[in-house]
Amino acid sequence: MNLWQALVYFLREAAISLVRSWRVSLLAVLTIGVSLFVSGMLLLVSGNLSGILADWQARARIIVYLESDASEDQITTLRKTMAEAPGVVGVEYVDAKAAGENFRRSFPSLSDLVEGWKSEPLPPSLEVSLDPEMIDFAWVQGWTEEIRRRPFVEMVDDDQDWIKQVATAVALAQGIGIALGLVLLAAAMFTIASVIRLTAYLYHEEIAVMRIVGATEFFIRGPFYFEGFLQGLLGGLLATGSLFGVHYALKARYSASVWGGVFLEQAPSLGAQGFLIALGAVAGLLGAVFSLRREDLAAPTEDP
Amino acid sequence: MQARKILPPKNAVIQFFHVSKQYPGGQLALDDVSFELPRGDFVFLTGPSGAGKTTLLKLIFREEIPSQGQILVNGRNVASIPRTKIPFLRRTISVVFQDFRLIPRKTVFENVSFLPRILGADLSRQKRLAQEALDRVGLGHRMGAFPLQLSGGEQQRVSIARALINEPEILIADEPTGNLDPDLSEEILSIFHEINEQGTTLLIATHDRWLLERLGKRILTLRAGRLADDSQPLSTTEGETP
Numbered sequence: 076m077n078l079w080q081a082l083v084y085f086l087r088e089a090a091i092s093l094v095r096s097w098r099v100s101l102l103a104v105l106t107i108g109v110s111l112f113v114s115g116m117l118l119l120v121s122g123n124l125s126g127i128l129a130d131w132q133a134r135a136r137i138i139v140y141l142e143s144d145a146s147e148d149q150i151t152t153l154r155k156t157m158a159e160a161p162g163v164v165g166v167e168y169v170d171a172k173a174a175g176e177n178f179r180r181s182f183p184s185l186s187d188l189v190e191g192w193k194s195e196p197l198p199p200s201l202e203v204s205l206d207p208e209m210i211d212f213a214w215v216q217g218w219t220e221e222i223r224r225r226p227f228v229e230m231v232d233d234d235q236d237w238i239k240q241v242a243t244a245v246a247l248a249q250g251i252g253i254a255l256g257l258v259l260l261a262a263a264m265f266t267i268a269s270v271i272r273l274t275a276y277l278y279h280e281e282i283a284v285m286r287i288v289g290a291t292e293f294f295i296r297g298p299f300y301f302e303g304f305l306q307g308l309l310g311g312l313l314a315t316g317s318l319f320g321v322h323y324a325l326k327a328r329y330s331a332s333v334w335g336g337v338f339l340e341q342a343p344s345l346g347a348q349g350f351l352i353a354l355g356a357v358a359g360l361l362g363a364v365f366s367l368r369r370e371d372l373a374a375p376t377e378d379p
Numbered sequence: 380m381q382a383r384k385i386l387p388p389k390n391a392v393i394q395f396f397h398v399s400k401q402y403p404g405g406q407l408a409l410d411d412v413s414f415e416l417p418r419g420d421f422v423f424l425t426g427p428s429g430a431g432k433t434t435l436l437k438l439i440f441r442e443e444i445p446s447q448g449q450i451l452v453n454g455r456n457v458a459s460i461p462r463t464k465i466p467f468l469r470r471t472i473s474v475v476f477q478d479f480r481l482i483p484r485k486t487v488f489e490n491v492s493f494l495p496r497i498l499g500a501d502l503s504r505q506k507r508l509a510q511e512a513l514d515r516v517g518l519g520h521r522m523g524a525f526p527l528q529l530s531g532g533e534q535q536r537v538s539i540a541r542a543l544i545n546e547p548e549i550l551i552a553d554e555p556t557g558n559l560d561p562d563l564s565e566e567i568l569s570i571f572h573e574i575n576e577q578g579t580t581l582l583i584a585t586h587d588r589w590l591l592e593r594l595g596k597r598i599l600t601l602r603a604g605r606l607a608d609d610s611q612p613l614s615t616t617e618g619e620t621p
C-alpha cells in the first residue's frame with residue numbers, strides 16, 4: 076500500500092467508524108464544539124471590548140491652549156519637548172482658524188453666536204495624545220503644571236480622571252480576559268480528555284486484535300488519528316456556526332442597548348473562525364495521539 | 380490456494396528450548412518445556428485446564444515473553460525480535476482464539492479481510508478472499524453481519540475464516556471446537572487437515588478427546604506447566620483428564 080492508498084484507507088475507516096459509533100462521535104464533537112463555542116464567545120466579546128477601549132484610549136489626551144501671540148518658535152519648541160515625553164503618542168497643532176471651524180461644525184446651533192466676532196473664538200492649541208498604559212500619572216501631573224507655567228500657555232485641559240479610568244478599564248479587561256481564557260482552556264482540555272479516555276477504553280480491545288493479526292502501528296493508529304481529527308474539525312465547525320447564529324440573534328435583539336453595542340458590534344472575524352476550526356481539529360488529533368500513547372503503554376509486548 | 384515455497388521437510392518451524400513462563404505475581408505457568416515442530420506437522424496440545432496450553436501458544440506469536448529459555452520460529456528468537464518487526468512475525472502465524480477476538484465494530488467481512496486490506500489488496504480481491512474463506516466455514520452468507528449478531532459457534536467459525544485468509548505458514552488454534560457441535564467440529568477438522576496438506580504447520584490446543592483420537596496425530600500433553608508426554612503418531616493415547 077502506498078502513502079496515498081494508506082491515507083484513503085485511513086479516511087474511509089475513520090468515516091465508517093464515525094458513523095457506526097455515532098453516539099461516541101457525537102459526544103466528542105459536542106464536547107469540542109461547546110468548549111470552542113464558549114472560547115469563541117469570549118474571543119468575540121473581548122475583541123469588541125478591546126475595540127471600544129482602543130477607541131476610548133485614542134481620546135485620552137491633554138490639550139494645551141496657547142496665547143494667540145505665541146511665536147512659531149515657542150510653539151515648535153514646546154511641541155518638540157512634549158513629543159519626547161514618555162507616554163506621548165503624538166502632538167498635533169490646531170491653529171485658531173481650524174479650532175473655530177471645528178467649533179462651528181461640532182456646535183452648529185451656537186455658530187450664530189460667534190458669527191460676528193472679529194477674531195477667532197478659540198485660541199490655537201496643541202493636542203497631546205497619550206497612551207494611558209504608558210503613563211506615570213504622578214509624573215504627568217507635575218509635567219502639566221510645569222507646562223501651565225510657561226508664559227505663552229493660556230491654559231491646560233488635562234482631563235486626567237478620564238485617562239485614569241480608561242487605563243484601569245484596559246488593565247482590568249485584559250486581566251479578566253486572560254484569567255477567563257485560561258480557565259476556559261483548562262475546562263475544555265479536561266472535558267476533551269475525558270471523552271478521549273472513554274474512546275481509548277472502547278478502542279483498547281480493537282487495537283489488541285489488530286496487533287495480534289499483524290497490523291503495524293502505522294495502520295492501527297492512522298484511522299484513529301483521522302477520526303480524532305474529523306471529530307475536532309466537526310466540533311470547530313459546530314462552534315463557529317453556533318457562534319454566528321448566536322451573535323446574529325443577540326445582535327438583532329439587543330443592538331439598541333448599551334451592552335449590545337459593546338459586546339456585539341463586530342461579528343466573529345474570518346481569522347477567528349479559522350482559528351477556532353483549526354483549534355478543534357488540532358485538539359481532536361492531539362486527543363487521539365495522547366489516548367493511543369496510553370494504549371501503547373498497555374501493550375502486552377513490552378521487551379523483557 | 381497455491382502450494383507455498385518448498386523447504387526441507389524436517390526443517391523445524393517451531394522450537395522450544397527449556398522454556399519457563401511465570402506471570403508477574405503468579406505461579407509457574409510453564410516449567411522447562413522443550414520440543415520441536417517440524418515444518419508441515421499437525422500437532423495437538425492437550426492437558427487439563429490451567430496446565431499452560433494457552434500460555435504456550437501465546438509465547439509463539441509473542442503475545443507473551445518467556446521468563447526463561449528460548450523460542451525459535453523459523454530459526455528466529457521470538458523474544459529478541461524488535462517491536463517494529465513483530466507484526467511481520469504475526470502475519471506468518473494465524474491464530475484462532477478461544478475467545479474469538481473479533482472486532483465488534485467491524486462486519487464479518489471487514490474482520491476476515493482485515494489483513495489483506497492493510498496489505499493493499501483492492502476491494503474486489505478482499506471480497507473474493509473473504510468469500511472463499513467464509514464459504515469454507517459455511518458462513519459465506521453472513522459477510523455483512525456484525526460479530527455480536529452471531530452465535531458463539533458462528534463467531535468461532537469467523538475467527539477460523541480470518542485465520543485461513545492469508546494462507547498462513549503456521550496456524551495456531553486454542554480450543555477451536557469448544558463452541559461447535561460435532562458436525563461442525565468434523566468440518567473444521569477437515570479444513571485443518573486440508574490446509575495442513577497444503578503445507579501449513581498446525582498446533583491445536585484442545586481437550587476434546589474425540590478430536591485427539593480422530594486423526595492419530597502427535598500429541599503434546601502438559602500437566603501443571605510441564606511437558607508430561609509427547610506421543611508420536613499411532614501411539615496409544617493414555618487416559619488424561621479432559
Ligand SMILES: Nc1ncnc2c1ncn2[C@@H]1O[C@H](COP(=O)(O)OP(=O)(O)O)[C@@H](O)[C@H]1O
Binds near residue numbers: 405406408428433435
Ligand atoms: N495473564 C495471566 N496472569 C497471571 N496468571 C495467568 C495469566 N494467564 C494464565 N495464568 C495462569 O497460568 C496458568 C496456565 O494458564 P493457561 O495457559 O491459560 O492454561 P490452559 O490454557 O491450559 O487452561 C494458570 O494457573 C493461569 O491461572
Ligand SMILES: [Mg+2]
Binds near residue numbers: 434477553
Ligand atoms: Mg486455555
